[in-house]
Amino acid sequence: MLTMIALFASALRPARALLQAPTRCRATRLFARQPGGRNPEKFERSDLTITEWPLPVLRNTNNPVEDFDDEFRSLCSEMMDVMYQADGVGLASTQVGIDKRFFVYNPTGDRSRKDFEVIVANPNIFEYSEQTETDEEGCLSSRSEECAGRVTRSSWIWVEYQDEEGRQKRKKLKGFEARVFQHEYDHIEGVLHFDRFSEKDRARIQPTLDMLLEAHGPGGVLELSDEKKAALQPPLTASRMPPAVEAAAPKKKKKKPATAGFGGFGGGKKKR
Numbered sequence: 001m002l003t004m005i006a007l008f009a010s011a012l013r014p015a016r017a018l019l020q021a022p023t024r025c026r027a028t029r030l031f032a033r034q035p036g037g038r039n040p041e042k043f044e045r046s047d048l049t050i051t052e053w054p055l056p057v058l059r060n061t062n063n064p065v066e067d068f069d070d071e072f073r074s075l076c077s078e079m080m081d082v083m084y085q086a087d088g089v090g091l092a093s094t095q096v097g098i099d100k101r102f103f104v105y106n107p108t109g110d111r112s113r114k115d116f117e118v119i120v121a122n123p124n125i126f127e128y129s130e131q132t133e134t135d136e137e138g139c140l141s142s143r144s145e146e147c148a149g150r151v152t153r154s155s156w157i158w159v160e161y162q163d164e165e166g167r168q169k170r171k172k173l174k175g176f177e178a179r180v181f182q183h184e185y186d187h188i189e190g191v192l193h194f195d196r197f198s199e200k201d202r203a204r205i206q207p208t209l210d211m212l213l214e215a216h217g218p219g220g221v222l223e224l225s226d227e228k229k230a231a232l233q234p235p236l237t238a239s240r241m242p243p244a245v246e247a248a249a250p251k252k253k254k255k256k257p258a259t260a261g262f263g264g265f266g267g268g269k270k271k272r
C-alpha cells in the first residue's frame with residue numbers, strides 16, 4: 001500500500017487514478033481505452049453508461065436509499081461489473097446517473113477478489129484524521145488520466161453506512177481504502193476530485209475540462225456552489241490542499257536516440 005502514495009509524483013507520468021485500478025497498462029489493452037482515460041462507450045451485460053462532467057447529476061446531493069431489495073442489489077452488482085470493465089476501483093450512483101446515496105468499490109480493482117467488494121448506502125463519515133496523505137487521483141467522470149491530479153485526504157476515517165441488505169455498519173478505514181471511500185463519498189455530495197486540487201493542478205487540467213465542456217454543450221453544472229464549498233467536509237483549509245510541487249532537479253541527459261512520445265506509460269512497469 002505504501003507504494004500507492006508515491007507511485008506517480010509527476011503529472012506527466014500515468015496517474016494511478018482513484019477510479020482506475022493500478023494495472024493500467026493491462027486494462028488499457030483489455031478495454032482498448034483511448035488515450036486520456038476515455039471510458040468504453042458500451043459495457044457488456046449492462047445498459048449503464050458512465051456520466052461525464054459537467055453533467056448536472058454529478059453535482060447532485062442525492063436522496064437516501066430506502067429499498068434494500070433485489071432490484072437494488074442487482075443494480076449494485078451491475079455497477080460493480082461496469083466499474084471493472086472501466087478499469088475502476090469505485091463507482092458512485094451519480095456516475096451512472098442515479099440520484100441516490102450509494103456507491104460500490106473494490107480497492108484492489110480485481111474482479112476475482114470478491115472479498116474486497118463493498119456496497120455502501122447512505123454513508124456518513126463522522127471522523128476524519130488530522131493526519132493527511134497526498135496522492136494522485138483521477139475520476140472516470142472526467143477522463144481519468146488527463147484530469148488526474150493530487151488530492152490531500154485524511155489518512156484514516158470512521159464511517160457508518162448500510163450494506164446491500166440495509167444492515168448498519170461502522171468501521172475505521174485507512175490507507176487506500178480510506179481514500180477510495182472519501183472520493184466516492186464526495187461524489188454523492190456532488191463534489192469532484194478536482195474541486196480539491198491546488199490552483200496549479202486545476203489550471204493544468206483546464207484545457208481538458210474546456211474540451212469536456214464543449215462536448216457537453218450548454219446546461220452543465222461546472223463548479224461547486226459557494227454554499228457547498230462553504231459546507232465542504234473536511235473544509236478545504238491550507239492543510240487539506242495539496243502541497244506545492246517542488247521544481248524537479250534538472251536531470252542529466254543520457255545520450256540516447258529520441259523515441260516517439262514521452263514514453264511515460266511504459267517506464268515503470270508497475271506490478272500489482
Ligand SMILES: [Zn+2]
Binds near residue numbers: 138139140141
Ligand atoms: Zn470519481
